[in-house]
Amino acid sequence: MPFDQTDDFERELRESLKRQPAPESLKHKVMDRRAQNRGQIQSIRSAARQRNRMIWLERIAASLVLAGVAGSAAIGHYAVERRKGEEAKQQVFTALRITNHAFQVMNEQLQQQDKDSQ
């Protein structure tokens, strides 16, 4: 049957499927859920902002800690190098003292030999 033709059955069907008014409570429930969703969205946004702030604070704290660690390492490295330098200096002085002592001994021996030969 073409779609523009109707019979009794289709008329009955159309009649039984007439739009019905929505329950009175529907509007109230929808508006409530809408308000609830808006509240949730607000709290989600606020939580996201808070989370972002926390992330930035964590990044700054991590940067400060890293800078501190790097600074300490540099200072430590400088102190170690300085101590090594001091040790090397002491070793050089010791070597010079030993050499000096050896020269003195040798000099004394030579002077003794000169005296003996005269």
Add this chain to the structure above:
Amino acid sequence: MANDWQPGLEQLPDFERLFDEHQSMVFSLALGMTGDRGLAEEIAQDVFVELDRNIAKIESPEHACFWLRRVAISRSTDALRRRRARGFGQWVEIDENHGAQAEEKSSPLGGRIEALLATLPEAQRAAIVLRYQEELTPEEIAATLGAPLATVKSQLQRGLKLLRTKAESKLKEYIRAV
């Protein structure tokens, strides 16, 4: 509403106005699809809450109507599938729900036809509800359901035929009337 709708501007359509205008349509579509007033009210709530979320995408009054029909049918189909998956006693429920409504109808067949409609496959039911409740053409139904026109025509014909067969076998009043 069409006069003060300003597509393309920053102003969003008024949700409450859309609700007032279309609540009956959305509720009736869900009721036609599910045959259950409680479930239809829940579906209508979901549809309007979704409209609120997507209101920025609504371009015109016609688009709002099209969008609401589409989402109402889709949510109803989802609800029926969920109910079936839970093993809900569909047949028992339809009889119980429609028993009361049949008495409210002005036509003696009205409520029973609606009850029989609820026994049709979902796709046929959707096509018939859109055709006989919303008075849409098969082309408009195809656009609303996102289905090919030939499929919609076939669903309408099969649905109507099945409904007649069920009515003839189950409704003595109808047999007497014809």
